[in-house]
Amino acid sequence: MNITLRLAQRPEADELLGRSPLAALVGMLLDQQVPMEWAFSGPYTIAQRMGSNDLDAHEIAARDPEEFAALLSAKPAVHRYPGSMAGRVQTLCQYLVDHYDGDASAIWRDAATGKELLNRLNALPGFGKQKSQIFLALLGKQLGVTPEGWREAAGPYGEEGCHRSVADITGPESLDKVRAYKQEAKRAAKKSAAT
Template identity: 75%
Template sequence: MEAKDGTTHAIRLAQQPEADALLGRSPLAALTGMLLDQQVPMEWAFSGPYTIASRMGGEDLDAHAIAAYDPEGFAALLSEKPAVHRYPGSMAKRIQQMCAFLVEHYDGDAAAVWADAGSGAELLRRLKELPGFGEQKARIFLALLGKQYGVRPRGWRTAAGAYGEAGSYRSAADITGPESLAKVREYKQAAKAAAKAEKGAKAG
């Protein structure tokens, strides 16, 4: 996130320099990437904010502008090829809902969600209030904030659950380049295989 002195964080989630630079300086881009991170590869999801910003004619995302955008027009913007997501229409709606929430409760400032959170538990609660952020997504984003953005309120690792563990490769929170991306993919594939095997055993 961009600090008051203009410094940014080196993020490697999108695996594209321009898209990662936006994630490193824009709190709203980071939230939007996390929102998009489902049912598509992580790099695709986290490159989405840069694509949206470019198609809106800017270098950053603005919660006020997105919330006020014509819904059909915003869905069309995400649907342009290459599409921002596998389900651009539904994701466009979710992004607008999240931005409208940020406008109503945080004056459009995404960083305000975590800026003064007094504890990890409070931050988790705030993240879960965001449209589109369930328990798991909120915990992953909390871990991402702590591990890569320096947002570490008291008890943040505990609030993030397993995703907050140091040295783990479970989620987007642990991706710092191609090697860690591959490790996270391996973990997810193994977890999926284990769940499938357990389901098969119960059925049998």
């Protein structure tokens, strides 16, 4: 995997996301309750603080939990909730070690169908249906992982030409479109809840 992604909107962070399946997966895990660019810059920040240019699931899983939480909490923090997210990142990495020998790309490398891949993503700690569908759409739209039925399995996030999620961000302009879509969705949800 050596693709150009523009999710962090920082060249060095995006470069890591494009070449490291684990970095892309960790970025997706961190993508909640913080701006997308902050979440997807997280893997680069973690790698740098670990003294590396890459992430290794074995190394992260083996780290002392308090030490790893401190690493994510150092200023500027990797996430709004660095302690709890440190635990989630370590849990995800331990799952990858236990089920895929630490190789994140093994999740999708031999998936025969979009449904099978979605099931594998849903099984990941910290990945619910929506996060799994968004990541599946990112794999299909930007990383060339297109098992049969991937668009259907990704649900609305797999639609061509939409700007719903990180799967559709290819630069600043598309980021603005995704933000506008999310703001409109929030407004609609508030309006619906009020009636």
